[in-house]
Amino acid sequence: MDFIVKCCIIIGSLLAFYTLPVQAETTFYRHKPEQIIYNGKSANSDLKDDNEFLKQRIYIASNETGNMPKSQINVLRAENAELNTEINQLNRELADSKYLLAISNKSLDKLKDTSDEYTELKTKHDETVLMLSNQNEKVDKLEDEITKLLRQQNIRWFFSGAAVFLLGFIIGYSARREKRRSLL
Secondary structure, X not given: OHHHHHHHHHHHHHHHHHHHHHHHHOOEEEEEOOEEEEOOEEOOOOOOXXXXXXXXXXXXXXXXXXXXXXXXXXXXXXXXXXHHHHHHHHXXXXXXXXXXXXXXXXXXXXXXXXXXXXXXXXXXXXXXXXXXXXXXXXHHHHHHHHHHHHHHHHHHHHHHHHHHHHHHHHHHHHOOOOOOOOOO
């Protein structure tokens, strides 16, 4: 079993190694919207020999035209010019997009900075609100205690005054003077 797996891996590696250079030499050129040129030959033309196919390959980018008719070359050059203008337009749009991206990144960084400050302020605000609610609870408890103490103090003073009045009444009643008689 291990031998079969090793053989498959070796064969796959060799196939990948030898097919990559062939794939790298394959190039596609657009001639007309409905026709594709594949290494200088139309995709639907009959190929006699691979060597002949490779010999007749064209490179439009380096202006090697081979045995192509001038009308076809002019059409390809016109299309090449159109594609170059399209590429230039796309490059300008790319530059504009990069500029907008840079501006967006700057505003994002600024927003992150301000959001950090905002979150910091929000946490401080929440802490302060919590402290304020705790202080308000303490104030309410202390006000309740003060009212209870004032009520108790008023009650004490009332009973103290009542006690002094009763004590004075009792002392006054017990220390009664006798009536004076007139001498006449």
